[in-house]
Amino acid sequence: MSDVAFEQHAPRPAAAPPWWRRLIGFNLLAASALGIGGWFLGHWVGTRITIGMDSQLGTDQNDIATFMGFLFAVSGWLIGLGFLNYPLGRMLGRPPSLREKEEEGPGRYFRLCTDHKVVGMQYFVTILLFFLIAGLNAMFIRAELLTPKEKLWNANQYLSLVGLHGTMMLMMMSAAILGPFANYFVPIMIGARRMAFPRLESLSFWLVPPAGLILLSAVALGGFPTGWTGYAPLANTARAGMDAYLFAFALIGLSMTIVGANMLATVLTMRAPGMTWTRLPIFVWGVICTSVLMVLAAPVLFATLSMVALDRTADTSFFLASAGGSPFLYTNLFWFFGHPEVYILALPGFGVVLEILPVFSRKPLWGYRLAVAGMLGVTLLSFMVWQHHLFVSGMNADLRPFYMLTTELISVPTGFIFLNGLGTLWRGRIRFTVPMLFAMAFFSNFLIGGLSGVFLSDVPSDVSTHGSYFVMAHFHYTIMGGLVFALFAATYYWLPKMTGLRFNETLAKIHFWGMFVFFNFTFAPLFVAGMLGMPRRVSVYSSSLQGINDFVSVSAFLLGLSMLVFLINLVYSTVFARVPAEANPWHSRGLEFQLPTPIPVRNFERTPVIESGPYEYGVPGAPPVAALGRPAVAGGGGSSP
Amino acid sequence: MTSNLAPAAAPSGEPHIRRLIVIWVVLSAIGVALVVFALGPHMPPWTFSDEARDQRNINIMLAALATPVLLAVWMALVYSIVAFRQRGVAIVDGTPIHGGGRLEVAWIVVTTLIVVSLAVAGTAALFGTTKGAGGGQGPDPLAVPHGSLPPLQVQVIGQQWAWTFRYPAFGGVETTQIAIPAGRVIALHVTSLDVNHSFWAIRLGVKADAIPGSDNVAFVRPRRPGSFRIRCAELCGLWHGHMFTTGLVLTPAAFSSWIRRQVVANAAATRTLPPYSTHYFPEPLRRAG
Numbered sequence: 014m015s016d017v018a019f020e021q022h023a024p025r026p027a028a029a030p031p032w033w034r035r036l037i038g039f040n041l042l043a044a045s046a047l048g049i050g051g052w053f054l055g056h057w058v059g060t061r062i063t064i065g066m067d068s069q070l071g072t073d074q075n076d077i078a079t080f081m082g083f084l085f086a087v088s089g090w091l092i093g094l095g096f097l098n099y100p101l102g103r104m105l106g107r108p109p110s111l112r113e114k115e116e117e118g119p120g121r122y123f124r125l126c127t128d129h130k131v132v133g134m135q136y137f138v139t140i141l142l143f144f145l146i147a148g149l150n151a152m153f154i155r156a157e158l159l160t161p162k163e164k165l166w167n168a169n170q171y172l173s174l175v176g177l178h179g180t181m182m183l184m185m186m187s188a189a190i191l192g193p194f195a196n197y198f199v200p201i202m203i204g205a206r207r208m209a210f211p212r213l214e215s216l217s218f219w220l221v222p223p224a225g226l227i228l229l230s231a232v233a234l235g236g237f238p239t240g241w242t243g244y245a246p247l248a249n250t251a252r253a254g255m256d257a258y259l260f261a262f263a264l265i266g267l268s269m270t271i272v273g274a275n276m277l278a279t280v281l282t283m284r285a286p287g288m289t290w291t292r293l294p295i296f297v298w299g300v301i302c303t304s305v306l307m308v309l310a311a312p313v314l315f316a317t318l319s320m321v322a323l324d325r326t327a328d329t330s331f332f333l334a335s336a337g338g339s340p341f342l343y344t345n346l347f348w349f350f351g352h353p354e355v356y357i358l359a360l361p362g363f364g365v366v367l368e369i370l371p372v373f374s375r376k377p378l379w380g381y382r383l384a385v386a387g388m389l390g391v392t393l394l395s396f397m398v399w400q401h402h403l404f405v406s407g408m409n410a411d412l413r414p415f416y417m418l419t420t421e422l423i424s425v426p427t428g429f430i431f432l433n434g435l436g437t438l439w440r441g442r443i444r445f446t447v448p449m450l451f452a453m454a455f456f457s458n459f460l461i462g463g464l465s466g467v468f469l470s471d472v473p474s475d476v477s478t479h480g481s482y483f484v485m486a487h488f489h490y491t492i493m494g495g496l497v498f499a500l501f502a503a504t505y506y507w508l509p510k511m512t513g514l515r516f517n518e519t520l521a522k523i524h525f526w527g528m529f530v531f532f533n534f535t536f537a538p539l540f541v542a543g544m545l546g547m548p549r550r551v552s553v554y555s556s557s558l559q560g561i562n563d564f565v566s567v568s569a570f571l572l573g574l575s576m577l578v579f580l581i582n583l584v585y586s587t588v589f590a591r592v593p594a595e596a597n598p599w600h601s602r603g604l605e606f607q608l609p610t611p612i613p614v615r616n617f618e619r620t621p622v623i624e625s626g627p628y629e630y631g632v633p634g635a636p637p638v639a640a641l642g643r644p645a646v647a648g649g650g651g652s653s654p
Numbered sequence: 655m656t657s658n659l660a661p662a663a664a665p666s667g668e669p670h671i672r673r674l675i676v677i678w679v680v681l682s683a684i685g686v687a688l689v690v691f692a693l694g695p696h697m698p699p700w701t702f703s704d705e706a707r708d709q710r711n712i713n714i715m716l717a718a719l720a721t722p723v724l725l726a727v728w729m730a731l732v733y734s735i736v737a738f739r740q741r742g743v744a745i746v747d748g749t750p751i752h753g754g755g756r757l758e759v760a761w762i763v764v765t766t767l768i769v770v771s772l773a774v775a776g777t778a779a780l781f782g783t784t785k786g787a788g789g790g791q792g793p794d795p796l797a798v799p800h801g802s803l804p805p806l807q808v809q810v811i812g813q814q815w816a817w818t819f820r821y822p823a824f825g826g827v828e829t830t831q832i833a834i835p836a837g838r839v840i841a842l843h844v845t846s847l848d849v850n851h852s853f854w855a856i857r858l859g860v861k862a863d864a865i866p867g868s869d870n871v872a873f874v875r876p877r878r879p880g881s882f883r884i885r886c887a888e889l890c891g892l893w894h895g896h897m898f899t900t901g902l903v904l905t906p907a908a909f910s911s912w913i914r915r916q917v918v919a920n921a922a923a924t925r926t927l928p929p930y931s932t933h934y935f936p937e938p939l940r941r942a943g
Contacts, residue, residue, distance in 0.1 A: 163895075168892045168893060168895070168896075169892060172889075172891075172892065172894075238889070238891045238892055238894075239889060240889050242889075244849070244850055244888070244889065246848070246849050246850070246866065247849040247850065247889070247890060247891055250848075250849065250891070251891075334865075334866040334867030334868070334935065335866070335867070335935045339867070340849075340850055340865050340866060340867070340868075341865065341868070344850075374738075374748055375740075375745065375746060375747045375748045376747070376748035376749065376750060376751070377750050377751070377752050379751065379752065379753035380752075380753035380754060380758055381752070381753075382754070383753065383754075383758050403863075404789060405789040405790040405852065405861045405862055405863055405870075405872075406790060406863040406865065406870070407790040407791060407792040407793070407844070407862060407863055407865065407868055407869075407870030407871070408792060408865075408868075409792070410786070410789075410790070410791040410792040410795060410796065411796045413780065414773070414776070414777040414780065417773050417776050417777065418770070418773040418777075421769040421770075421772050421773045421776075422766075422769055422770075422773075424765065424769055425762065425765045425766050425769060428761065428765045429761075429762075431727055432757075432758070432761050433753075435727065435730045435731065435734070436751075436753050436757075438730075438731070438734035438735075438738065439670075439730075439734060439738070439751075440670070440738060440748055440749040440751070441734070441738050441748035441749075442738065442740035442745075442746045442747065442748045443734065443735065443738050443739050443740055444740050444745075445735075445739070453731060453735070456727065456731060457727075457728065457731065460723075460724060460727050460728070461724070464720040464723060464724060467716060467720065467769075467772065468713065468716050470776075471712055471716060471772065471775075471776040472776055472779070472780050472787060472789060473708055473709045473712040473776060473779045473780065473787035473788075473789075474709060474712045474713050474716060474776075475789070476705075476709055476787055476788050476789040476859065476860070476861045477698065477699045477706075477709045477713070477788075477856060477859065477861065479852075479861055479887065480852055480854065480861070480887035480888055481854075481887065544698040544699075544713075545698055545856075546698070546699075546854075546856040546857075546883065546885070548854065548885050548886070548887045548895075549887075549889070550889045550894065550895075551885075551894060551895030552895050553895040553896055554895075555883075600745050629750070630747050630748065630750065631747030631748055631749065631750040632750045633750075
C-alpha cells in the first residue's frame, strides 16, 4: 500500500473571535430557536385559519393547528441552519461554491456541512441516540409484559410505547447504515471527492432530528394507538399524537427519498477511473439496491401519510368506508411501501457482512457476481410481495397463490448471500475480531429470521401465525438479528477509521456475547408464544404464557444491558482512553483504509486510479487496489469530480 | 477438534466437504425425526377442526424442511469456525477461490425447486379439502366446501371493543357469544362496524380480518364439541388487548336448543336491529376528544 504524505490544508488565517461570538450564526442553536418559535407561530396561524371550521368542532384538539405548528417548526429549523442561504445567494447572483461549508474544527458538526464525512458522523450520533430511546421503550414494554394483566402502564400509555418503539426504530433504522456509513464511505470507496449533491446530503440528515423530536412529541399530544403501521381508519379516530406520527414519518420518507437519489447519482456518475462495476465494493452494491428501493418506495409512504393527514384535517375520506373510501386502500399503499422497507433494512446489512467477511477470512469474496445478482433479485422481487401482509384480510383472495409464490421465491436470491458468506469463510484464515463476530452472528440470526418467514409466506401456516408474536419474533430476527448486528459490525469495523481511535476490545467482546446470547434468549421463545396464540401489541395475555414472557422480559433487560456496555465502551474509548488506531487496523484492501487517519477533507490528493478489485486477498500478483497520489495514468482520463 | 487441519496446505477442500456432508446428514436425520415424531403431535394449532389440522400439517412439513436447511448453514458456519480459524496475530492469506461454476448452479436449482414445491403444496392446501385453510377469503370465495348440508352462515361483527354474532338462518338473532355445531361446515362472515379488527380463534384454525364495509368469509368445520378462545389480532385501539371472548362448539342437538333459547331471549332486541346484511355502514367516524 502506498503511504503517500497528503498535503494538509493550512488552517485559514483568521483572528479568533470571542467564544460567544462563534455561537451566533446559522447553526444548531439558531435552528432550535427558530424551530421552537416556528411551532408557536404555526400553531397560532393554524388556530386563526380554522376559526369556524366544522371539522374541528366537537373535539378538544385542532389537527390543522398541530400540522401548521410542525410545518413552521421544521421550516424554522432549516432556515436557522442556513438551508436557504445558498439558494437565495444564487438568486442574488453569488457564484456557485461548496468551499464555505467545509470548514475544520468541532463547530462543523453543529451546522450545515457539505463534507460527507461530517454528515456521516452527525448521522451516527443522532441515529444512536434515537436507537437508545427506542430501545428504552422496548424495556418499558417488556416490564409491562412481566405480568399477564395491565399493571405498569395504562392502555393508552402501553399502546403509545409500542407505537413509539416501532415507529422510532423503523424511522431511524432505515438510515442506520446508509446514514452514517454509506455517507461517510461510499464516496471514498468509489474514489470520489464528495457526494453528487452535498447540500441535499446535509438536508437528508438535518431532517432526521426534527422527525425524531416530533415523533416523541406524540407523548405530549395524547399518544397514538396504531403502532408503527398507522392503520386507517383507526388513525382517523386517534388523538393529536397521530399527527405527530404522520408528520414525523413523512419527514423520514422525504429524507429517505433524498438519500436514495443522492446515493444513486453519486455511484452512477462519480466513480474513479478504473472503478468498473465488477470492482465496486459489495457494500456499495448493497447501497445501490437500497437506494433504488428508497427512491421508489419512500414516496409512496409520503403520499399515504399525506392522505391520512388530509382525512384528519380537510375531512377527505380516502379511508372511510362510511363515506366511499376504503380501508384496503391504506393497507395496500402502506405495505407497498412497507415491504420494500423491510429490504431497505436488510440489504445494507447484506452489503456490510459481505464486505467484512473477506477481510477477516483473508480470501476473495466468494461468488461476487452471485452476490450482486442476489441483491438485485431481492430488490426486484420486494415490490411484488406486499399482499402477503393481507393474506387473511379478505381482499383478492384468489391472488394469494401468486403472492405466496413470489414471497417464497425471494428466499432464492436471499439464499445467494448465504452461499457467498459460507463460500468466503470456506478454507479461509479466519480471524475472530469483533466486526467478524458480529458478521457471523448475522448469518445465524438472519437464517432463523428467513426460515420463519417461510412459515409466514405459506397461507395455511400464516392463518395461524399472522398478527401473532410469531411475526414479531420473525421480524426482530431479520431486523435486529440482521440489520442491528450488521450495524454493530460496521461500527466496530469502520468507526476506528472515522474517529481515529480504537475500541476497547474486552468491552467490545462482552458487548458481542451479551448481545448475541440474550438476543436469542429474547426472541426465540417468542416464536413459541406466537404459535400458542399470543397476539401482538397486547398487554393482557393468557396466564399460561406468563412463564415464557417472564423469561423473555428478563433476557430483554440483559440485552438492554449489553447495549449499555457498548455505550460505556464508546464513551470510554473516545473520551477517556483515546488509544489511536492505525490507518489500516484490519489490514484491509478496502480503498478507504489506504487513506491516512483522519481522512483529509478532500479525501484524495488526486483522483485515484483503481487497478484491482477490493477482495483480491491471497491472489498471486494482484496489484494494490488503487494508485494513490500518482498522476492519473494514461487511459484513466477521468475528470476530477 | 482436529488441530492438524492445515487448510492452505491441503490441495483441495475435498476431505472437508465429505466430513461436513456426513455430519450434516446424520444431524439432519436426527433433527427431522425429532421434529416429526416428538414435536409434530404437539404442533399448534392442533386438531380441533379440519382447518386447524391442515395448518398443523403444513407447520410440521415446514419445520421438517427447515431443519436440514438450518443445520446445513449452521454446520458450515461451525465447521469453518473450528477448522479454518487463524490463531495468533499472524495475518495469513487463505486459499484464493473466487467461486462460480457448478456449486452456484446447483444451489440455485435446489433452492428454487424447494420454494416452488413449497408454494405448490401451500396452494394445494388452500384449494384442497378445507377450502381456504380457515383464512378470510373475501366476499366471494373461489374455494367453497361441499358438504351434505349447506354451510351454516354465522356473521361475526367486530366493533371497538367487542365481538357480536348474528345468525341469519335464525331470524337474524344477534348474540354476544358464538356457538357452532360440530361436524358441519360453518361459513363465518366477518365484518366490522368501525375500524379494522381481526377475528382469530387459534384452536378453531380461523383468522379473518374484520374490515368496515366488507364481508370476509372463512370456512371452518369443527370436529368435536369443546370451547375455543377468540382474540382480536389487529390493533384496533385502546382496549384491543381486552377484545377476547370464548366460543363454543356444541353437538348438533345441543346447538339447536341453544340457538332456540337465544332466539327467544333476544326476540325484543332482534326487532330493533337493522335487517341482516353482509355489512353495515356505521355513523361517520369522529375523532376522540
